[in-house]
Amino acid sequence: MQNMGDAFGLALQLVFSGDADLLEVVMLSLQVSLTATTVASLIGLPIGALVAIGRFPGRNGVLIVMNALMGLPPVVVGLLVYLHLSRSGPLGFLGLLYTPTAMIIAQTILITPIVAALSRQVLEDLHAEYAEQFRSLCLTKLQIVQALLWDARYSLLTVGLAGFGRAVAEVGAVIIVGGNIDHLTRVMTTAIALETSKGDLALALALGIILLVIALGVNAAVQSVRMTAAKQAYV
Amino acid sequence: MSDALIGLAPAAARRAQSAAILPLAVRDLVLRFREATVLDRISFDLGGTGCTMVMGPNGSGKSLLLKLLHGLMQPSEGQIDWTGHSATDVTARQALVFQKPVLLRRSVAANIDFVLKARGKDPGRCDALLDHVGLGHKALQPARLLSGGEAQRLALARALATDPEVLFLDEPTASLDPASVLAIESIVGDARDRGVRIIFVTHDMGQARRMANDVLFLQRGRIAEHTRAADFFPEPRSQAARDYLNGRIVV
Numbered sequence: 001m002q003n004m005g006d007a008f009g010l011a012l013q014l015v016f017s018g019d020a021d022l023l024e025v026v027m028l029s030l031q032v033s034l035t036a037t038t039v040a041s042l043i044g045l046p047i048g049a050l051v052a053i054g055r056f057p058g059r060n061g062v063l064i065v066m067n068a069l070m071g072l073p074p075v076v077v078g079l080l081v082y083l084h085l086s087r088s089g090p091l092g093f094l095g096l097l098y099t100p101t102a103m104i105i106a107q108t109i110l111i112t113p114i115v116a117a118l119s120r121q122v123l124e125d126l127h128a129e130y131a132e133q134f135r136s137l138c139l140t141k142l143q144i145v146q147a148l149l150w151d152a153r154y155s156l157l158t159v160g161l162a163g164f165g166r167a168v169a170e171v172g173a174v175i176i177v178g179g180n181i182d183h184l185t186r187v188m189t190t191a192i193a194l195e196t197s198k199g200d201l202a203l204a205l206a207l208g209i210i211l212l213v214i215a216l217g218v219n220a221a222v223q224s225v226r227m228t229a230a231k232q233a234y235v
Numbered sequence: 236m237s238d239a240l241i242g243l244a245p246a247a248a249r250r251a252q253s254a255a256i257l258p259l260a261v262r263d264l265v266l267r268f269r270e271a272t273v274l275d276r277i278s279f280d281l282g283g284t285g286c287t288m289v290m291g292p293n294g295s296g297k298s299l300l301l302k303l304l305h306g307l308m309q310p311s312e313g314q315i316d317w318t319g320h321s322a323t324d325v326t327a328r329q330a331l332v333f334q335k336p337v338l339l340r341r342s343v344a345a346n347i348d349f350v351l352k353a354r355g356k357d358p359g360r361c362d363a364l365l366d367h368v369g370l371g372h373k374a375l376q377p378a379r380l381l382s383g384g385e386a387q388r389l390a391l392a393r394a395l396a397t398d399p400e401v402l403f404l405d406e407p408t409a410s411l412d413p414a415s416v417l418a419i420e421s422i423v424g425d426a427r428d429r430g431v432r433i434i435f436v437t438h439d440m441g442q443a444r445r446m447a448n449d450v451l452f453l454q455r456g457r458i459a460e461h462t463r464a465a466d467f468f469p470e471p472r473s474q475a476a477r478d479y480l481n482g483r484i485v486v
Contacts, residue, residue, distance in 0.1 A: 133337040135307055137397065138327040143353050151340040233379035234340045 007205030033167040036107035044115030052123035069113030078176030106173035111163035256317040257283040264313035285448035286433035330399035336390035344374040384415025
């Protein structure tokens with residue numbers, strides 16, 4: 001564990017020296033994972049809402065699949081996206097393999113089920129409270145979905161956070177479709193994997209500490225927004 | 236304040252435009268949950284105006300009757316005839332205020348705005364509606380931090396925002412203080428005077444005396460009696476209502 005002290009020192013040194021390479025890796029990590037979270041939310045929230053308020057044949061099957069997909073292994077997602085984006089794959093002509101876009105696609109696929117399944121639970125609970133009032137007001141399905149999404153917005157922030165946490169922490173998918181190319185597709189987790197395999201454990205650990213601090217910061221920001229909302233009884 | 240703004244005056248005008256839904260005729264209404272019959276061969280008629288108080292002990296089926304009339308539930312048997320319309324056809328022309336108001340997690344004004352927009356009403360009426368129920372000064376406050384009486388007044392304003400021809404109230408003043416009860420009664424009385432048909436569930440004898448034109452008394456899922464208020468309070472016909480009015484335990 002002698003690396004621990006070195007790692008903290010190096011982490012601080014890297015951060016305060018304003019290391020350009022580090023900044024690039026951190027920014028790309030955030031850019032890829034935040035974009036993936038946004039896209040996954042745009043797809044996953046409406047799906048979660050529709051399943052939450054819908055009563056249709058096979059709904060239980062959909063719930064089981066949604067919940068099961070939350071545990072998608074990142075390497076499997078990476079492999080599937082790789083197969084589609086590789087030169088010989090059906091989407092090879094797009095030339096997206098080993099680009100940040102490919103990494104965003106992979107992470108979006110990985111976390112959309114998480115956003116859909118968790119938001120379904122949040123929205124179903126809220127709908128149980130609102131349903132009778134909404135039926136009395138004769139709202140359309142679309143109006144109900146919009147109202148639920150808006151009223152659950154602070155709880156859904158936590159859902160988004162769960163998706164973001166999964167995206168920013170995974171390495172399996174982005175390393176397969178991004179390739180960990182320096183200055184192009186290298187993100188925090190792939191850099192940590194690389195430095196570990198090179199034996200530069202202190203640098204790997206330093207990057208790990210920075211990743212943890214970023215995750216902590218994002219969580220703290222969301223938590224403070226939620227607490228402000230709770231004071232207004234909006235949660 | 237303009238009547239058109241708070242949306243109560245047009246009730247009569249709208250009735251003239253679209254086919255009337257009053258009077259109401261209910262025939263042999265039965266509601267069963269599994270083996271239990273919770274409403275049993277209910278039949279009655281309601282005229283086009285005034286305030287009907289639905290009374291009776293807990294569990295006598297008052298709230299369920301309201302939900303059936305409003306089209307929120309389907310009866311097991313029997314007919315609900317809103318002058319040629321079924322209950323589910325006319326839900327949008329009615330409003331229901333629940334005992335425990337369900338308010339959106341938004342500001343007071345946003346609760347009204349939401350309904351006005353969702354139902355294609357003039358959003359400019361929001362302020363007038365809030366002033367009408369005495370909540371104009373709380374427009375920007377979070378709705379779920381209102382007191383019980385204020386929350387119920389907001390629920391009433393939201394119900395009135397839909398321009399209902401029939402307003403159902405399910406014990407809206409249960410657990411409110413006397414001032415809040417009077418505020419609610421004043422708003423409901425005002426709506427009644429403007430032609431909105433009121434169907435009001437209550438346990439509050441004083442309230443029933445103040446508001447009722449007629450009383451529908453339920454016991455164990457059946458109608459014990461349906462009498463004009465002027466006759467009901469001095470001389471109820473049924474033993475159950477007599478016991479209830481005299482403070483004896485009725486189940």
